[in-house]
Amino acid sequence: MAAAERPAIDPADAFVMEAPALADWLIVMPLVIGFIFAALCLMTRKDTRRQPAIAITGLVLILLCVVGLFVHVLVNGTVVMAMGRWLPPFGIAFVADMLGATLALISGIVGLATGIYALREADNTERRYGFYPFLLMMLSGVICAFLTGDIFNLYVWFEVLLLGSFGLLILGSRRDQLDGATKYAFLNLVATTLFLIAVAYVYGLFGTLNMADIARKAAVMDEVGPRLTIAALFFFAFAMKAAAFPLNFWLPASYHTPRLAVGAIFAGLLTKVGVYALLRILLTIFPADRDDLAVAIAVVAAASMLLGAIGALAQTDMRRVLGYLVISGIGIMLAGLALGSATGLSGTAFYTAHSMVVMTALYLLVGIVGAAAGTFDLHRAGGLYATAPWLAVVALVLAFSVSGLPPFSGLWPKIFLVKASIDVGAWWLAAAILVSGFLTTIAIVRLFAFAFWRPAHPDMRSLSLAEVPVARLGLPVLAGLCGLTVIAGLYPEPFIQVSDRIAFELMNPAGYIDAVYAPMPAAAEGAVQ
Amino acid sequence: MRTLIFRATAPYLTALMLLYSIFVLLRGHNEPGGGFIGGLIAASALAIYGIACGVSPVRRAIRYHPMAISGFGLFLGAIAGMFSLFAGVPYMTGLWIYPTVFGVELKLSTTLIFDIGVYLVVLGAITSIALALEEKERD
Numbered sequence: 060m061a062a063a064e065r066p067a068i069d070p071a072d073a074f075v076m077e078a079p080a081l082a083d084w085l086i087v088m089p090l091v092i093g094f095i096f097a098a099l100c101l102m103t104r105k106d107t108r109r110q111p112a113i114a115i116t117g118l119v120l121i122l123l124c125v126v127g128l129f130v131h132v133l134v135n136g137t138v139v140m141a142m143g144r145w146l147p148p149f150g151i152a153f154v155a156d157m158l159g160a161t162l163a164l165i166s167g168i169v170g171l172a173t174g175i176y177a178l179r180e181a182d183n184t185e186r187r188y189g190f191y192p193f194l195l196m197m198l199s200g201v202i203c204a205f206l207t208g209d210i211f212n213l214y215v216w217f218e219v220l221l222l223g224s225f226g227l228l229i230l231g232s233r234r235d236q237l238d239g240a241t242k243y244a245f246l247n248l249v250a251t252t253l254f255l256i257a258v259a260y261v262y263g264l265f266g267t268l269n270m271a272d273i274a275r276k277a278a279v280m281d282e283v284g285p286r287l288t289i290a291a292l293f294f295f296a297f298a299m300k301a302a303a304f305p306l307n308f309w310l311p312a313s314y315h316t317p318r319l320a321v322g323a324i325f326a327g328l329l330t331k332v333g334v335y336a337l338l339r340i341l342l343t344i345f346p347a348d349r350d351d352l353a354v355a356i357a358v359v360a361a362a363s364m365l366l367g368a369i370g371a372l373a374q375t376d377m378r379r380v381l382g383y384l385v386i387s388g389i390g391i392m393l394a395g396l397a398l399g400s401a402t403g404l405s406g407t408a409f410y411t412a413h414s415m416v417v418m419t420a421l422y423l424l425v426g427i428v429g430a431a432a433g434t435f436d437l438h439r440a441g442g443l444y445a446t447a448p449w450l451a452v453v454a455l456v457l458a459f460s461v462s463g464l465p466p467f468s469g470l471w472p473k474i475f476l477v478k479a480s481i482d483v484g485a486w487w488l489a490a491a492i493l494v495s496g497f498l499t500t501i502a503i504v505r506l507f508a509f510a511f512w513r514p515a516h517p518d519m520r521s522l523s524l525a526e527v528p529v530a531r532l533g534l535p536v537l538a539g540l541c542g543l544t545v546i547a548g549l550y551p552e553p554f555i556q557v558s559d560r561i562a563f564e565l566m567n568p569a570g571y572i573d574a575v576y577a578p579m580p581a582a583a584e585g586a587v588q
Numbered sequence: 589m590r591t592l593i594f595r596a597t598a599p600y601l602t603a604l605m606l607l608y609s610i611f612v613l614l615r616g617h618n619e620p621g622g623g624f625i626g627g628l629i630a631a632s633a634l635a636i637y638g639i640a641c642g643v644s645p646v647r648r649a650i651r652y653h654p655m656a657i658s659g660f661g662l663f664l665g666a667i668a669g670m671f672s673l674f675a676g677v678p679y680m681t682g683l684w685i686y687p688t689v690f691g692v693e694l695k696l697s698t699t700l701i702f703d704i705g706v707y708l709v710v711l712g713a714i715t716s717i718a719l720a721l722e723e724k725e726r727d
Contacts (some may be wrong), residue, residue, distance in 0.1 A: 087669075091669070091679075094662055097659075097662065098661075099663065101655055141678055142679055143678065143680045144677050144681040150678075189655075192659075
C-alpha cells in the first residue's frame with residue numbers, strides 16, 4: 060500500500076512498530092507451550108514412564124499462562140498481538156477479550172484436570188499411541204480458537220482440535236469406538252466444509268478475513284441478503300459442531316466410546332468451541348443478522364434443551380446420559396444468544412463456564428463410578444453409597460449443579476436466562492428452560508439413585524475406592540472441580556461481574572474493533588516522530 | 589519390486605533425492621521450493637529405498653522413529669517464532685542475520701528454522717505412513 064511517489068517504503072504502513080508489552084506475549088504462550096510439549100511427548104513416545112511428567116508440566120504451564128492472560132485482560136482490557144508484525148487485516152491477529160480469555164482460562168483448568176485424571180487411566184499402549192501429544196494439541200487448538208481474531212485462522216484451529224480429537228477418540232481401536240468415530244468424523248467434516256464455504260463467501264463479499272475488519276465492513280453494508288446468508292451458514296455449521304438439535308445425534312453416538320478422561324475433555328471443551336464461535340460471529344461480526352435469526356435460534360435452543368433432557372431420561376448407559384445432558388446444556392447456552400439482551404448474554408457466558416467445569420467433572424465422576432461398580436449400565440450398577448460415601452457427596456453436588464439447583468453454580472445463569480426471557484415476553488423459552496431443568500434433575504437423580512442408593516446387583520460386587528486405581532488421583536481432581544462450582548454458587552458476585560462484562564463487550568463490538576485497529580494510528584505517529 | 593536394476597540404483601537415487609530435497613528447502617524463501625515440498629521429496633526418497641531394499645534398512649538408516657523426527661520438526665516450528673521475544677517484535681516475525689562465511693554472504697533467518705521444522709514434520713509424517721504401508725505389503 061506504499062504510495063508510488065515516495066522514494067523509500069515507510070515500514071509503519073505495513074508493520075507494527077511498537078514492541079509488544081511483555082504481558083501481551085501471554086496470548087501466544089498457550090500455543091507455543093502446547094506445541095512444544097506435544098512435540099516433546101511425540102519425541103519421547105516410547106518412554107511411557109517419563110512422558111506423563113512432561114505432559115503434566117506442559118498442562119500446568121498452559122494453565123499458568125491462561126491465568127496470567129485472564130488477569131491481564133481483566134485489568135487492562137482486550138489484548139491484541141499481530142503475528143509476524145504485519146498490521147491487521149494482513150497479519151493474523153490474536154485478540155483476547157473477556158469472553159476469549161475466560162473460556163481459555165476454563166479450558167486450561169479442564170485440560171489439567173483431565174490430564175491428571177488420565178495419569179491413572181491411560182495405559183501404556185495408549186501412551187505409546189500418542190495420548191498426551193493428542194491431548195496437548197487438542198487443548199492448544201481449543202485455546203487458540205478462543206483467542207484468534209481471524210476467521211480463517213479459526214478454521215485452522217478447528218482442524219487442529221478435530222485432528223487431536225479424532226486421535227483421542229480411536230485410541231484403543233475397539234469396534235464401537237470406530238463406529239462412533241465414523242459418525243463423529245463425518246458430521247464434523249460436513250460442518251467444517253460448510254464453515255469453510257461460509258468463510259469463502261465472507262472473503263468474496265468483504266475481501267478480508269480479519270474478524271474486526273469484517274465487523275467494520277458488515278456494519279456499513281446496506282445489502283442484507285448476502286450478509287444474512289453468510290450468517291445463517293455460520294449458524295448452521297457451528298450449531299452442528301455444538302451438537303444443537305436437530306444435528307445432535309453424533310454426540311451421544313461417540314462420546315461414550317473413548318476413555319472417560321477423553322469423554323470429559325470432549326464434553327467440557329469441544330461443543331463449547333462451537334458455542335463460542337456462534338457468539339463471536341453472530342454478536343461481534345454480524346449483530347444485525349442475529350436479530351433476524353433470533354427466532355430460529357430460540358427454537359433450536361428450546362428444542363435442544365428439552366430433547367437433550369428427555370434423551371437423557373431414556374438412556375441406561377451412564378455415559379450416554381451425560382452425552383444427552385451436554386446437548387441440553389448447549390440449548391441453554393443458545394437461549395442467551397437468541398435473546399441477545401445483556402442479562403441473557405451474561406447468563407450464557409456464566410452458564411458456558413459453569414457447564415465446562417461441571418460436565419467435565421460429571422464424566423470423571425462416572426469414570427470412577429463405572430470402575431467401582433464394574434459397569435456403566437444403570438440396571439446393574441448399585442450399592443456405591445455403602446462402599447464410597449464421599450463419592451456420593453461429590454455426585455450429589457454435581458447432580459444439583461448440573462440441574463441448576465441451589466446452592467451451586469448452575470442456579471445463577473438459569474435465573475438470568477429465565478428473567479431475560481420473561482423480560483422480552485418469550486414465556487415459552489422461560490418455560491423450556493425450567494422444564495428442561497426439571498427433566499435434567501430427574502435424569503441425573505435417577506443415575507444417582509440407581510448407582511448409589513440401590514443395593515448392589517446380586518452378580519456385581521462394587522469395589523471400595525481404595526481398590527479403584529483411577530480414584531486415587533480422580534477424587535482430588537473431582538474435589539477441586541466441585542470446589543469451583545460450590546464457590547461460584549455461594550459467592551457468585553465476582554463471576555457475575557465477569558459475565559456482565561462479557562455481555563457488555565459482546566453487545567458493543569466497537570470495543571473489539573477499536574482494540575484491533577487502534578494500534579495503527581499510534582504506530583504511524585511513532586514512526587513520524 | 590526386488591529387481592536387480594532397481595535395487596542397485598535405489599541407494600544412489602535416494603541419496604540424490606535427499607540432497608536435492610535439502611537444496612529445494614534452502615532456496616525456498618524467495619523462489620519456488622520450501623520446507624513442505626522439500627519434505628515430500630525427502631519422504632519419497634526414503635519410500636523408494638524402502639520399496640527396493642525393505643523397510644528395516646530404512647528404519648536403521650534414519651535411526652530415529654519417523655514420528656520422533658516429526659516431533660522434532662514441530663518443536664523447531666514452535667520455537668522459531670519465540671526469537672521475536674528477544675528482538676521486541678510480535679510472535680513469528682522473521683529475523684535475519686547475514687554472516688559472511690568463506691567470502692560468501694549467507695542469509696540466515698528464523699523463517700528458515702521454521703521451514704526446517706516444516707521439512708522435518710512432513711518428512712517424518714509421510715515416511716511413517718509410507719513405511720507402515722510397505723510393511724503391510726510383506727505380510
